[in-house]
Amino acid sequence: MTAPMSFADSHHRPTRRRLLSGLVAGMLALPLALGACGGDDEPAADGKVELSFFWWGGEARAELTEKALDLYTAKHPNVTFKKTWQANQGYFDKLATLTAGDDAPDIFQIDDNYLAEYATRNVTLDLASYQQSGKLDTTKFPKGLIEYGTVDGKLAGLSFGENTQGLVYNKTKLEAAKVPLPTTGQSWEEHIAWAKDAAVKTKVAGTQDPSADYKAFWVWLRQQGKELYNGNQLGFTKEDVQKWFELWKGARDGKATPTADVIHEGNQTDVTKQLVVTGKALTSWVWANQMPELQKNTKDQLGVIAYPGDATKQWPRSSMYFSVYRGTEHKDTAVDVLNFLANDPEVGKILGTDRGLPSNLDIRSQVAASTENPSMKQTIEVVGELAKNFGPAPTVPPKGHSTVRSELIKAAEEAQYGRATPAAAAEQFFAASQAAISR
Numbered sequence: 001m002t003a004p005m006s007f008a009d010s011h012h013r014p015t016r017r018r019l020l021s022g023l024v025a026g027m028l029a030l031p032l033a034l035g036a037c038g039g040d041d042e043p044a045a046d047g048k049v050e051l052s053f054f055w056w057g058g059e060a061r062a063e064l065t066e067k068a069l070d071l072y073t074a075k076h077p078n079v080t081f082k083k084t085w086q087a088n089q090g091y092f093d094k095l096a097t098l099t100a101g102d103d104a105p106d107i108f109q110i111d112d113n114y115l116a117e118y119a120t121r122n123v124t125l126d127l128a129s130y131q132q133s134g135k136l137d138t139t140k141f142p143k144g145l146i147e148y149g150t151v152d153g154k155l156a157g158l159s160f161g162e163n164t165q166g167l168v169y170n171k172t173k174l175e176a177a178k179v180p181l182p183t184t185g186q187s188w189e190e191h192i193a194w195a196k197d198a199a200v201k202t203k204v205a206g207t208q209d210p211s212a213d214y215k216a217f218w219v220w221l222r223q224q225g226k227e228l229y230n231g232n233q234l235g236f237t238k239e240d241v242q243k244w245f246e247l248w249k250g251a252r253d254g255k256a257t258p259t260a261d262v263i264h265e266g267n268q269t270d271v272t273k274q275l276v277v278t279g280k281a282l283t284s285w286v287w288a289n290q291m292p293e294l295q296k297n298t299k300d301q302l303g304v305i306a307y308p309g310d311a312t313k314q315w316p317r318s319s320m321y322f323s324v325y326r327g328t329e330h331k332d333t334a335v336d337v338l339n340f341l342a343n344d345p346e347v348g349k350i351l352g353t354d355r356g357l358p359s360n361l362d363i364r365s366q367v368a369a370s371t372e373n374p375s376m377k378q379t380i381e382v383v384g385e386l387a388k389n390f391g392p393a394p395t396v397p398p399k400g401h402s403t404v405r406s407e408l409i410k411a412a413e414e415a416q417y418g419r420a421t422p423a424a425a426a427e428q429f430f431a432a433s434q435a436a437i438s439r
Contacts, residue, residue, distance in 0.1 A: 119156035157321030161356020166288030172300035212412035245422035319356035400436035
């Protein structure tokens, strides 16, 4: 069950390595007859419109989402919703099945693991013309969030939450041991040296080993002038991966990190298993907007900063999107619903930060001013501060991204446990990643 304001999406990782089996992939590739229809809405004879609306999350998110949709119906009595939701597990399998059966929801929640997959198969409606006409108002959105929803020049999804990479640290333990707090701008080597010193003084491992964490690897690559992806190709070499793995082998050898078994615990995506919460490391590598949920699970005071290195290489990542099915008979109405959910102040009060920091900056300020959650206030402030230095957003990851993420964990753990050298683990990951995105 997702707790209120859990940001469950930010650490969501699908349980299957690939979204689509050969059968489903083939079915998705079939021509979408409905998708070729015109954009005009086709209401029923009585003028009523029912839109199907599908999302993942827990009961708390379901309650908030239903309230927001009910508000739309209250203001537009001719529009009602068929609301369907389920837990994270199995969501994308269900969405693929619905889409393959020509029964896709009119509006559905999606993330950057699969946005490119659905966009390139013409499942998602291109929202660009609605944006350009003002019917979908994104004037209050950070530019990077719009860019990070664009696939092959088409706006495939509207961002419904912003986050960025965050290094969360245990302020209570560090201050008690009189260890200087980590700061934004430290190099990776400086961070590891700090972690080694902190471990000695606190008797707690200084930092979780993030060599299995794709977002840490991605930021590090950008700081080397590279990317995780270059279009539909990998943006890095086998030698880059080896250097990354060697960096963290040195940290493990220097006792800056925990043992491999404990690192494995931290490689899990469940917030409650993050080492900064369980007390097995002084830092965890997360999405910054997970901070409130992390704080709920520990009595110690936490802080959050940017990842090491040049912070301008971080970017505003969309925690999730809503997309409109290209074959819907109610395109205009569906887009109007998205516009309402993203920009209406009353909706902002209802949804808060459940899906991340609101994309509309005015709504975000409203939430920051009204929330009584101090860690949420801090997170909004931190992300806002980091945003001043954000560089351009990368392109949306290509299909196969979820497999790349899981393959990085597999290869990194081979190195972490000492079952493979950094070079051998790098070769394993590089080969598996190439295969994943070329399928």
